[in-house]
Amino acid sequence: MAVVAFVVASLAVSALMARPHHRSIGQPGPLVIVAMPTMTWDDISPKATPAVWALAQEGAVGNIVTRAISAHSCSIHAWLTVSAGARATLGKGPGQTGSDRKIEPCNTIPNPQKIGQGARFPGWKKWRTDSLKRPIPAEIGLLATRLRAQGSCVAAVGKGAAIGAADNSGLVARYSPTIETANFTTCPVNLVSFDKIDDDALGTLMTRLPEKTTLVVTGHADDTDQESLRAVIVAGPDTPKGLLRSPSTRQPGLLQNSDLTALALSRSDANPSLLDGRLPAVQPSPNADHSIEQVRDVNQALFDEHRVVNQFFIRYIIAAGFALAAGLAMLWVPTLRTWARRWFVIVGAVCGAVPVSTFLVGLVPWWNTSRPGTVLSLSIIAIAFGLGAIAVLGPWRRWVAGPAVFLAALTASVIAIDVTHGSPLQFTSIMGLQPVFGGRYYGMGNVGYALSASTAILTASLLAGRWILRGQRRLATATIVLIGMTAVVIDGYPSWGADAGGPAALLPAFAYLALNAAGLAVTWKRILYVGGLTVVVVGGLGFLDYLRPPEVRTHLGDFMASLINDGRLTSLQRNVRANWTMLTGVWINMFVPLLLLLVIYVLIARDSRLGRPLAAVTSRVRYLGHGLAAVAICWLLGFLSNDSGTGIPPCGMVVIAPLVVMIAASSGRLTPKDVPLEAASRRRVDAPHADAPPAKPAPAT
Structure with missing residues (x-):
C-alpha cells in the first residue's frame, strides 16, 4: 500500500508539473550580449525601463546566477566566467553581505591597451596561469579562442566586455570604448558592458544593431548591490516567448553566466563542451506577463x-x-x-x-x-x-x-x-x-x-x-x-x-x-x-x-x-x-x-x-x-x-x-x-x- 501510494502521488505531481517541449534559440544574425550590472526584475517596468520591458514582451525571460568563486559577484569575475565557460575569478573576491548590509568593494576592471582595431591586456598571461592553477581550473580566453579557430571573432564594447572577448593571449579582436564608435557588423559575437542599468543607452544601442540580431540583456553581477539572482532576457527573430532554461540548472527560468558562453559557441558548435556552461533553450509560453511574474516571484x-x-x-x-x-x-x-x-x-x-x-x-x-x-x-x-x-x-x-x-x-x-x-x-x-x-x-x-x-x-x-x-x-x-x-x-x-x-x-x-x-x-x-x-x-x-x-x-x-x-x-x-x-x-x-x-x-x-x-x-x-x-x-x-x-x-x-x-x-x-x-x-x-x-x-x- 505504501509503494502504491508513493507511485500514485508521484504520477499526480508529474501530471501537475507537465511542461511543453523546450525549443532552441536560433541565431540567424549576429549575437549581442549586453551586461547591465545589478539589474533585477524589480528594476524593470514599462515606465522605468521601456526598452528592457519591450524586449521582455518579445523574447524569453529568466533569472541568472552570477556567483563565481566568492559569495559576492563582481563584473570582472562575471566577464572572466563568460570568457572561460566556467566559474573564474581574479584575486580574492568580496565576501557575502553581512547583517549590517555593508558591501565589500569589487576589484577594479583594468583598461585594455588599444592596438589598432583591437586591444590587449598586458597582465593576461599571469591571470590565465593563476586561473589554471585553481583546484577547478578555468580556461579564461576560451570563448574567443574557439571562435577564432572556426574563422570567427568576438568584438567588445567597454573594458568589462573586453575581458570576456579576450583570447588565450589576452588579445581582443575588435574593441570600442563606447557604443557610438562600435561596429556591430564586423564580428558575429559582440559583448557590451555598461557600468549600471541604463535603459536610454540600451535604446540607442538597439537602433544601431543589424537586422536579425539576437540580443541578450543580463544583470550580470551584484557589484554594489546585495547578493541576488539577476534578470536576463533573450530576444531575437528565432527566439520563442517563454522561460529560459538550461541543463546546468534544470530550473525553469534560471541560467548561469557560463550558459551565455555556450550560447555564443553554439554558432559554430551545436553542442559546445564546457566545464559549467550548457546551451540554454526556451520553455514556450505565449503570455509574456505571466512568464515575467514567474521569474520575479522566484527571485523574490x-x-x-x-x-x-x-x-x-x-x-x-x-x-x-x-x-x-x-x-x-x-x-x-x-x-x-x-x-x-x-x-x-x-x-x-x-x-x-x-x-x-x-x-x-x-x-x-x-x-x-x-x-x-x-x-x-x-x-x-x-x-x-x-x-x-x-x-x-x-x-x-x-x-x-x-x-x-x-x-x-x-x-x-x-x-x-x-x-x-x-x-x-x-x-x-x-x-x-x-x-x-x-x-x-x-x-x-x-x-x-x-x-x-x-x-x-x-x-x-x-x-x-x-x-x-x-x-x-x-x-x-x-x-x-x-x-x-x-x-x-x-x-x-x-x-x-x-x-x-x-x-x-x-x-x-x-x-x-x-x-x-x-x-x-x-x-x-x-x-x-x-x-x-x-x-x-x-x-x-x-x-x-x-x-x-x-x-x-x-x-x-x-x-x-x-x-x-x-x-x-x-x-x-x-x-x-x-x-x-x-x-x-x-x-x-x-x-x-x-x-x-x-x-x-x-x-x-x-x-x-x-x-x-x-x-x-x-x-x-x-x-x-x-x-x-x-x-x-x-x-x-x-x-x-x-x-x-x-x-x-x-x-x-x-x-x-x-x-x-x-x-x-x-x-x-x-x-x-x-x-x-x-x-x-x-x-x-x-x-x-x-x-x-x-x-x-x-x-x-
Missing part, C-alpha cells in the same frame, strides 16, 4: 527566504530549548510526570515535523504577501503543528514508534518526490539548495540528503523491527533492502538526486542494517564486500552519466570524463577543499566532529552515564538501536565524502533527535498491534535482544 522568494534563515532557526532553537526545559521541570514534580511525558511527545512531534514543513511551505505563495518573512515563518510552524497533530492522533499512535515512523516516512517521501520532479521545493526552502550562494540548483542538496537519508534509515529499521518481533527475519531484511535500494537510486540517479557522495554513505549504512536483520555478523570480510559494492554502484552511476552527451551530463559524468580523459581528480579535490573550508571557516563548525564522536560514544558505551538514557529507549523498541547506529554510519561517511559534509550530522540530528525523544516519551504499545504480545515476549526470552548489550561470560573455574 529566494531573496526573502535567505534573509529569514538565521532569524528563524535562532528563534526555533530558543523556543525548543524553553519547551524542553519546561518538560524537565514538570518531571521533577511527581504529580505532573504523566503530563510531562505527553508534553515531550507533543514537542518531539512538532520539532520532528519542522524539517519537512520547510519544504512543504513552498506550496504556499508566502512571497506575495506584504510581510513575506513573517508569513514564511508562521506558515512553517503552522504546518509543523498540523503534521505533529496527525502523527500523535493517527491510528499508528497505538505503537510506541508509530508516530515517529509516520513523520520519518513522510519526510523521506516528500524529499524523494521533490527530487524526482526537479527539486522545486528544495529550490526555495530555507533548508534547501540556496542557489544564490551555492553551486547546486537541482538534485539532492546536502541538507535535503541529511534529512532524507536519516529518516529513510530510521523508517527501515523500525519497520524491520516489526518483522523481527514476528520471527520473520527474511521479511525484515527485504524491507531494509527495498527501502535502501529506493533511497540509493533516488539519491544517485543522474536525472534525480545526481549525488555522488550520498550513495557512498547510504549503501554501507543500509548494508549494516540488512546484515544484522538477517542475523549475520558484521565481519571485516563483509565490510570489504560492502565497500567494493559501494565503489561499483557509485562508479557505475558516474560512468552511465559519462556515456550521455556532454551537454546533458551532471557533475558525476563530468568527474568521470575528467578522470578518464585527463586523469584529473578536480571534482574530488573541490569536494575536499570545500568541506575543509566549511569546517574551518566558521568556528562553530569545528564542533561537528565532536558531535559525531559523541553520538558514536553514546551508542557504543551503553553502560556509561551518557549512554544509559539512550540504551533504555533502544531496549524498549526493537531494532531502534541498530537503526541509530546505521544513521551514525551514514553521518560519518557523509561527512567525509561530500563537498559540504560538515552540515550533514547536525542537519540529520535536527530530525532524528526529536523523533527519538518522542519515542522515549510515548506510552503506546512496545510491540505493534499485529504482533501478539505473548509471542513477542516468548521470543525475547528465547533469543537475545539484537539491541541489548552482549551477555557477560561466566567466570572461569
Whole structure:
C-alpha cells in the first residue's frame, strides 16, 4: 500500500508539473550580449525601463546566477566566467553581505591597451596561469579562442566586455570604448558592458544593431548591490516567448553566466563542451506577463527566504530549548510526570515535523504577501503543528514508534518526490539548495540528503523491527533492502538526486542494517564486500552519466570524463577543499566532529552515564538501536565524502533527535498491534535482544 501510494502521488505531481517541449534559440544574425550590472526584475517596468520591458514582451525571460568563486559577484569575475565557460575569478573576491548590509568593494576592471582595431591586456598571461592553477581550473580566453579557430571573432564594447572577448593571449579582436564608435557588423559575437542599468543607452544601442540580431540583456553581477539572482532576457527573430532554461540548472527560468558562453559557441558548435556552461533553450509560453511574474516571484522568494534563515532557526532553537526545559521541570514534580511525558511527545512531534514543513511551505505563495518573512515563518510552524497533530492522533499512535515512523516516512517521501520532479521545493526552502550562494540548483542538496537519508534509515529499521518481533527475519531484511535500494537510486540517479557522495554513505549504512536483520555478523570480510559494492554502484552511476552527451551530463559524468580523459581528480579535490573550508571557516563548525564522536560514544558505551538514557529507549523498541547506529554510519561517511559534509550530522540530528525523544516519551504499545504480545515476549526470552548489550561470560573455574 505504501509503494502504491508513493507511485500514485508521484504520477499526480508529474501530471501537475507537465511542461511543453523546450525549443532552441536560433541565431540567424549576429549575437549581442549586453551586461547591465545589478539589474533585477524589480528594476524593470514599462515606465522605468521601456526598452528592457519591450524586449521582455518579445523574447524569453529568466533569472541568472552570477556567483563565481566568492559569495559576492563582481563584473570582472562575471566577464572572466563568460570568457572561460566556467566559474573564474581574479584575486580574492568580496565576501557575502553581512547583517549590517555593508558591501565589500569589487576589484577594479583594468583598461585594455588599444592596438589598432583591437586591444590587449598586458597582465593576461599571469591571470590565465593563476586561473589554471585553481583546484577547478578555468580556461579564461576560451570563448574567443574557439571562435577564432572556426574563422570567427568576438568584438567588445567597454573594458568589462573586453575581458570576456579576450583570447588565450589576452588579445581582443575588435574593441570600442563606447557604443557610438562600435561596429556591430564586423564580428558575429559582440559583448557590451555598461557600468549600471541604463535603459536610454540600451535604446540607442538597439537602433544601431543589424537586422536579425539576437540580443541578450543580463544583470550580470551584484557589484554594489546585495547578493541576488539577476534578470536576463533573450530576444531575437528565432527566439520563442517563454522561460529560459538550461541543463546546468534544470530550473525553469534560471541560467548561469557560463550558459551565455555556450550560447555564443553554439554558432559554430551545436553542442559546445564546457566545464559549467550548457546551451540554454526556451520553455514556450505565449503570455509574456505571466512568464515575467514567474521569474520575479522566484527571485523574490529566494531573496526573502535567505534573509529569514538565521532569524528563524535562532528563534526555533530558543523556543525548543524553553519547551524542553519546561518538560524537565514538570518531571521533577511527581504529580505532573504523566503530563510531562505527553508534553515531550507533543514537542518531539512538532520539532520532528519542522524539517519537512520547510519544504512543504513552498506550496504556499508566502512571497506575495506584504510581510513575506513573517508569513514564511508562521506558515512553517503552522504546518509543523498540523503534521505533529496527525502523527500523535493517527491510528499508528497505538505503537510506541508509530508516530515517529509516520513523520520519518513522510519526510523521506516528500524529499524523494521533490527530487524526482526537479527539486522545486528544495529550490526555495530555507533548508534547501540556496542557489544564490551555492553551486547546486537541482538534485539532492546536502541538507535535503541529511534529512532524507536519516529518516529513510530510521523508517527501515523500525519497520524491520516489526518483522523481527514476528520471527520473520527474511521479511525484515527485504524491507531494509527495498527501502535502501529506493533511497540509493533516488539519491544517485543522474536525472534525480545526481549525488555522488550520498550513495557512498547510504549503501554501507543500509548494508549494516540488512546484515544484522538477517542475523549475520558484521565481519571485516563483509565490510570489504560492502565497500567494493559501494565503489561499483557509485562508479557505475558516474560512468552511465559519462556515456550521455556532454551537454546533458551532471557533475558525476563530468568527474568521470575528467578522470578518464585527463586523469584529473578536480571534482574530488573541490569536494575536499570545500568541506575543509566549511569546517574551518566558521568556528562553530569545528564542533561537528565532536558531535559525531559523541553520538558514536553514546551508542557504543551503553553502560556509561551518557549512554544509559539512550540504551533504555533502544531496549524498549526493537531494532531502534541498530537503526541509530546505521544513521551514525551514514553521518560519518557523509561527512567525509561530500563537498559540504560538515552540515550533514547536525542537519540529520535536527530530525532524528526529536523523533527519538518522542519515542522515549510515548506510552503506546512496545510491540505493534499485529504482533501478539505473548509471542513477542516468548521470543525475547528465547533469543537475545539484537539491541541489548552482549551477555557477560561466566567466570572461569
